[in-house]
Amino acid sequence: MSDPAAFAETLREAWSRPTLDEALAGARLVLHPDVVLSQPLVRTRRGFHHFERDMRGLARIVRDLRVRVVDWEAAGDDVWVTFEVTGSVGRRRLRILTRDRFVLAGAVARERRVHMDGWALVRPILATPSAWPRALAVYLRLLF
Numbered sequence: 001m002s003d004p005a006a007f008a009e010t011l012r013e014a015w016s017r018p019t020l021d022e023a024l025a026g027a028r029l030v031l032h033p034d035v036v037l038s039q040p041l042v043r044t045r046r047g048f049h050h051f052e053r054d055m056r057g058l059a060r061i062v063r064d065l066r067v068r069v070v071d072w073e074a075a076g077d078d079v080w081v082t083f084e085v086t087g088s089v090g091r092r093r094l095r096i097l098t099r100d101r102f103v104l105a106g107a108v109a110r111e112r113r114v115h116m117d118g119w120a121l122v123r124p125i126l127a128t129p130s131a132w133p134r135a136l137a138v139y140l141r142l143l144f
Contacts, residue, residue, distance in 0.1 A: 002104040004074030011081060012069040020059050023067065024052050032108045039114035041122075042142045051112070057138035061131055062087035062094055070097070077104045090128035096120045 007030050014026025031048050038044040042054075059065045065087040072081045078101060085096040098116040102109035125135045 002077045002106060004072070004079045004104065007079055007102070007104060007107065007109070008069065008072040008074075008081060011072075015067040015069055015083070020055065020065070024055060027051070030108055031112065032105065032110050035109055036111040038112070040116060040118035053141065057141060058085075060138055061125065061135050062089055064088055078102070079104060079109070089124040089131050092124045092128060094121070094124055 010026065010030045014023050014029070017023045017026055028048060031051060033048050034046055035048055035051065036044065036046050037050055037054070062085075065085070068084045068086075070082040070084050072079060074080070081100050081102065083098045083100060085094070085098060087094050096116060098114055100115065101111075101113045103111040125131050
């Protein structure tokens with residue numbers, strides 16, 4: 001039996017932790033090891049290790065990366081979570097809202113689909129030439 005409230009609270013606690021390592025350890029509690037991951041501008045992938053690599057890659061591009069659960073709602077085994085992603089790309093402050101759909105199987109998500117404006121991340125990167133090498137390296141890892 002799925003418990004959307006417990007799932008959302010575990011995510012909230014995970015992303016409120018002070019370091020990315022701690023946040024990922026908390027996220028590991030609610031994302032299945034073979035979670036299916038899909039998001040704009042990137043091919044669909046499978047496995048928590050891809051989620052971890054994505055987040056570490058994002059942290060390489062976005063200094064002082066912070067993720068916060070803003071709100072959530074559930075419909076059956078689907079849990080929709082709104083996240084606020086903040087940080088800096090060069091001297092530019094970044095604030096992106098994403099709405100992710102998680103499909104639960106018991107206490108863990110078997111699928112995560114990110115719904116966001118991908119250009120909200122791409123625009124500040126394009127406007128910050130010093131971020132280009134890191135961003136290109138991270139993006140190429142996402143593609144292959």
